[in-house]
Amino acid sequence: MLLGVGGTDSLEGGCTTRVAVQMALRLREEMDLVLLDHPRLVRLNPTNPWKTRGNAALAMHLGTPGGAPRAIGEWDGEPIHSYPDGVDVPPSQEVLDAAWAVVEELTWIEDGRTNPGLVLSRGPPPPAWYDEAMHTILEVDTVERRLGDGGLLSRGEGSLRGLIGASAAIAWPTERTTWEPIAHRERDRWGTPRDVDAPSVKALDEHFPSTFDSYDHETGDLTMVPSSPCPVLFGIRGTDPGDLPRALGAIIGEKRAGWVEFVTNQGTDDHLVPKALSDVRPFESVVVRGEVTKAPRTIPGGHVLFEIADGRRHLAVAAYEPTKGFRHVVRELLPGDIIVACGSVREEPRTLNLEKFSLLALGTQTQVVKVGNPKCPDCGQSMKSVGTGAGYRCVRCGARAGEGDVIEETRSRDVAPGWYEVPTGARRHLARPLRLGLRPEMEAIGTDTSIC
Ligand SMILES: [Zn+2]
Structure with a gap:
């Protein structure tokens, strides 16, 4: 039996993992049900506009004790065990009621922002239930219909959005963990x-x-x-x-x-789907390949924006201020560079929130950099800027010079091909740190010409 729990986060300090602990203790005490493996903490679509803090849901595989227990925690000095060789048991209304009692005790249903849901299933539902909750914005109606068609026991409160997370958590295939x-x-x-x-x-x-x-x-x-x-x-x-x-x-x-x-599923990149740039839709998280078509510029607030394209479609890309030092390398990109960009796509304005990228190829090996103001042709002094775009003037003798007269130098680029990522503090739950390795299909998008 799989018990899914969703929508139990609350801005008042409810905490989904606390609910899981309390349920495990209660079901053990009242019904002699135990965990058959680790409880699951599942993060879902990070672009979901209705999400609570971390868009988290839970699932527990429940049964009766059997075989050797394994310690997976401790509470009030007592070990919490899982029983990998325990006996699976079918779902029942009694289990749902006992679990719901814990939800009522620990969440703040009346505040209108907690919309808990519980789902009980005999065995895992189709993985598509997980995929859709990860990559699309699922409607409650769709999920309720599914649960009804499948004859699954469920209970929800408020908007019933918790049923979406609960059903996704029990459908998570636990392949990448x-x-x-x-x-x-x-x-x-x-x-x-x-x-x-x-x-x-x-x-x-x-x-x-x-x-x-x-x-x-x-x-x-x-x-x-x-x-x-x-x-x-x-x-x-x-x-x-x-x-x-x-x-x-x-x-x-x-x-x-x-x-x-x-x-x-934290740190698995499960949210990222490799696809062609022209197929990108809002509210999904993607891996796309494109050519830089507009150079990065820093806007007020310290956010860095640039643009990529695949010949047919353009996509704005942003490295926001909280990504700190990551923006330094983003600013080194130039039009003509080919990159693979990973991140979530917001709806309006349509922008990819950059989590990491691979610089596949430099469009140019050198760049022209301004190294100084023009020198006065009369006295040789360095001239002063008159104003943005308005040229230069010699303060000593009044000679003028245009913007094109600045002293420039051709330098080799200060960035090398390879992967770059946001720092730890800016990483979202699902994003995989580079040092844990890339998913093979993400490596492939750099070379797979069928994608774009
Ligand atoms: Zn002068």
Whole structure:
């Protein structure tokens, strides 16, 4: 039996992973149901305009105990186990009711922004349910009809949007995965500043190289520690589920209520779909190849905008201010460069929010750079600018010069072909850090001529 949970985030500090922990404890206590594997933390379409903070949903594979238990967490000093050799059991109304009671206790349904949904399924639904929730904006009606046609037990509240996440989470095929043990705070500390020792976080990269995105080396931020008032103390992302509990033990800080390790689609690039530039639609996240047709320019706010095209269609691309040093390399692009761009596409204005890119080929090996103002032909002094686009003037003898008279130099380009990515602090949940490797189809778009 798979139990899916969606829409339980709340701006008031509800936290989806807390709901999962509480459900697992309650179902064990009341119905002797246990987890048969790690609980799933699933991130869905990052462009969804209705999303809550992280657009997260959960799923749990439930059954009765059997075989040797495996510790995947700890709560109030007691271990939380999964039973890989446990016995699957069919869904029942009783399980749905017990799980719903936890939702009512832990979420803020009446605030109008929490729209929880639960779905119970015997076995996984078609992976398309996951794909559509990841790559399109699904309507609640579509999902409700599906659940009805499939005879699945479900319950929702408010807009019922939670049913979309719940049904997607149980349909996630878990082919590309990472893991995250999430530590929770003691209740009396909720909303207060978190006490987590920075040096112990910074040491993770060195001592536990299977972890990622814990710390931003550019800004010094502890990215694994949330800043919202939610009950989470921190979560450590990693690719080795066996390594992570030891990494968690190495973090120094305030007392924890407990922790549970989730299997997740974070850091998998599951949101990215390789496609031709002319097929790009809003609200999806894509990998596209194109030629830079308008040079990058920095607009107020520090955002860097440029444009790519495939001969038929143009697409605006943006590296926003929070991407910090990533913008330096983006500014080095020139018209004629061929790139593969990855990111989400917003509707209006139609812009790709750049997460990473590959510079495939430089359009030109050299660039002409202005290195100085014109020299006065009469006295040899460096002339002063009269105003943007208005030319130059010698302050000593009054001679004038045009914009084209500036001293220029031809230099080799200050950027090399290869992949570039945003820093840790600007990375969205689903985006895969380059050091974890690329999906093969993303490598292929650089050479596959059928794509554009
Ligand atoms: Zn002069």
